[in-house]
Amino acid sequence: MSDFAERVTRKNSNNETDLPLTISSKDGLVDQISYFNKTVASKDMSGYYLLRKGEYAYNKSYSVGYDFGSIKRLDRYPMGALSTLYICFALKKHDTDFIKVYFDSLKWYKEIYMISAEGARNHGLLNVPTDEFFATKHYLPENTAEQRKIADFLIALDRRIDAQQSLVDNLKKYKRGLISEILNQKIRITHEDEKWEEVSLSAVADGFEYGMNAAATIFDGVHKYIRITDIDDDSHTYIDSAPVSPAGVLEGKYRVRENDILFARTGASVGKSYLYQASDGDMYFAGFLIRIHVIDGVDSGYVFLNTLTEEYNRWVALESTRSGQPGINAEQYRRYRFKLPPLETQKQISAIAQKIDAQIKRESQCLRLLQKQKDGFLQQLFI
Numbered sequence: 001m002s003d004f005a006e007r008v009t010r011k012n013s014n015n016e017t018d019l020p021l022t023i024s025s026k027d028g029l030v031d032q033i034s035y036f037n038k039t040v041a042s043k044d045m046s047g048y049y050l051l052r053k054g055e056y057a058y059n060k061s062y063s064v065g066y067d068f069g070s071i072k073r074l075d076r077y078p079m080g081a082l083s084t085l086y087i088c089f090a091l092k093k094h095d096t097d098f099i100k101v102y103f104d105s106l107k108w109y110k111e112i113y114m115i116s117a118e119g120a121r122n123h124g125l126l127n128v129p130t131d132e133f134f135a136t137k138h139y140l141p142e143n144t145a146e147q148r149k150i151a152d153f154l155i156a157l158d159r160r161i162d163a164q165q166s167l168v169d170n171l172k173k174y175k176r177g178l179i180s181e182i183l184n185q186k187i188r189i190t191h192e193d194e195k196w197e198e199v200s201l202s203a204v205a206d207g208f209e210y211g212m213n214a215a216a217t218i219f220d221g222v223h224k225y226i227r228i229t230d231i232d233d234d235s236h237t238y239i240d241s242a243p244v245s246p247a248g249v250l251e252g253k254y255r256v257r258e259n260d261i262l263f264a265r266t267g268a269s270v271g272k273s274y275l276y277q278a279s280d281g282d283m284y285f286a287g288f289l290i291r292i293h294v295i296d297g298v299d300s301g302y303v304f305l306n307t308l309t310e311e312y313n314r315w316v317a318l319e320s321t322r323s324g325q326p327g328i329n330a331e332q333y334r335r336y337r338f339k340l341p342p343l344e345t346q347k348q349i350s351a352i353a354q355k356i357d358a359q360i361k362r363e364s365q366c367l368r369l370l371q372k373q374k375d376g377f378l379q380q381l382f383i
Contacts, residue, residue, distance in 0.1 A: 001089075001134045004099070005056070008088040012050040012081045029057060029074045048081040049088050054096060056103070058087040058133065060126045068112040069126060071103040085125065087133055095144050097151035102140065105378035111136035139382070150381060157374050164367045171363060172234070175356040180309055182349055183339065189348055196341045202334035204303055205261070205292040210330070211285040212254040216244040223250060227286040228264045231274045235360075236308065238280045246284050256283040256291065259300040261307070263290045266327040271316030273307040275300060290330050297343060301350030306338040 029051075051057060051074050060069045073096070074080055082088060091099060102108070115132040141147055181187040185196065202208070216225050225246040230239050246254075256262070256276045264272040266288055276283065285291055294300035306312060315336060320326045340346070 001136045001138060004092055004094045004138075004140070005089040005134070006092055007130070007134060008049065008051065008055055008090050010050050012048045029072050029076065029080060047084065049084060049086065051080045051082055051088055052090075053078050055088060055090045056099075057082055058089075058128075060085065060087070060128050062126055066106075068106075068109045068116060069128075071108070073100045073103075087128070087130055089134075094140065095147040095151055097155060098140075098147035101151055101154045101378070102138070102382060105382050107378075107382040108136070108138060111138065154374070154377065157370070157377070161367065161370045161374065164363065164370055168360060168363050168367055171356065171360045175353065175360070176308070178356070179305055179349070179353055182352070183306065183309060185339070189352075190341070190345050194341060194345065196339040198337055199340045200334060201292065201303075201336045201338075204298045204340065205294050207260075207291055207293040208330040208334055209253070209291050210265075211287045211289045211291065212246060212251065213287045214246040214248050216286075217247040218245065219243045220245045222282055224281050224283045225286060226256065226262065226274070226283050226289070228267060228269050228272065228288050231262070231264070231269075231272055233269065233272065236272065236274055236304075238274065238277070238283075240280065246286070250284060254284045256285050257293070259294045261292050261294065261300065261304055263292070263307075263328070263333055264288065265290045265329060265333075268326060270320045270326045270328055271307075271313070273304060275304040290333060292333070298340070299343060299346035299350050301353065302340075302346035303338075305349065305353055311338075312336070 049057075053074050056071055056073050058069060058071045062069055112126070112128060112133075115136065116126050116128050141150075178187070182189060214225070216227065223245045224238075224240075224243045226238060231237070232239050258276060258278060260276040262274045262276070262285055264270050294303050316328065319328050319332050322332075341349075
């Protein structure tokens with residue numbers, strides 16, 4: 001490390017407090033308000049390191065996917081203040097964009113592994129001596145033209161990934177806006193004299209049952225156990241990357257079936273909903289969820305769409321605080337009200353949402369493939 005980088009220890013002597021920074025393992029160095037949504041640094045910033053744009057910082061905190069911390073470059077601001085817990089450095093040579101890509105690859109972990117003693121982790125921080133950090137060895141191409149070509153290629157790939165991410169985000173935003181306008185009858189898809197009736201959830205569904213009180217165990221290959229954390233916060237779909245099964249005896253009354261909607265009844269995700277899909281397999285629902293069954297003559301997809309609106313979110317925010325802690329029980333869910341058009345219109349609205357969802361799914365898959373491609377390149381580019 002000392003061959004191409006030098007330590008930065010300059011202090012924030014002017015005591016500037018407008019740009020205290022922390023490190024995001026995803027987005028590089030970001031200001032603490034963006035990351036924590038509040039100020040977490042001391043008001044007295046005179047003892048903090050002052051980092052300049054283009055310089056790097058090593059965050060010794062470990063997290064999922066970043067077992068030995070992260071090294072990020074300051075790109076967004078001219079200057080930033082960092083706690084002395086970070087190791088800061090500037091380049092003496094080499095293409096800075098190439099070095100940024102190198103540290104994104106995590107190939108440098110093998111060197112940190114050698115100097116981070118086993119059992120030395122304390123309060124989420126690795127015990128990495130500064131002198132030994134700068135003594136680590138890194139194998140890089142000396143030819144700066146080659147470095148530039150590698151950096152340009154990966155920068156172009158990052159731009160493609162960013163564009164794809166923007167497309168996915170905009171499709172989701174478009175869906176939310178369009179469905180909201182339709183449900184509020186600002187956009188009409190049928191004749192104007194069609195009547196929409198205001199109903200409660202209890203008028204279109206039955207059940208309102210609590211799930212099984214069982215621990216999760218290793219997936220048996222057939223029976224899936226859905227908990228609040230198994231429902232994606234964004235798409236409200238089942239997360240099938242690491243399925244589990246319920247422990248103990250399986251009772252049919254807890255089995256999720258077609259036209260069932262699950263609701264989170266407690267915790268930070270209270271109000272989160274999920275519409276069962278047959279493609280999700282043989283599924284049983286956990287105790288912190290409430291299951292309703294949409295009755296015949298009502299489209300379950302339409303009912304589900306009404307749980308993805310801003311109006312629903314405002315209702316959840318109000319109802320969940322009535323008891324003093326986040327939570328909505330079955331009786332409260334029964335009283336949730338929304339507008340119900342004739343069945344054919346319900347199906348039309350559902351179909352519109354499904355078409356947009358299918359496009360979002362395709363573009364999301366493309367995004368995952370691009371990200372996987374980048375990860376593969378990073379693994380192969382460095383020794």
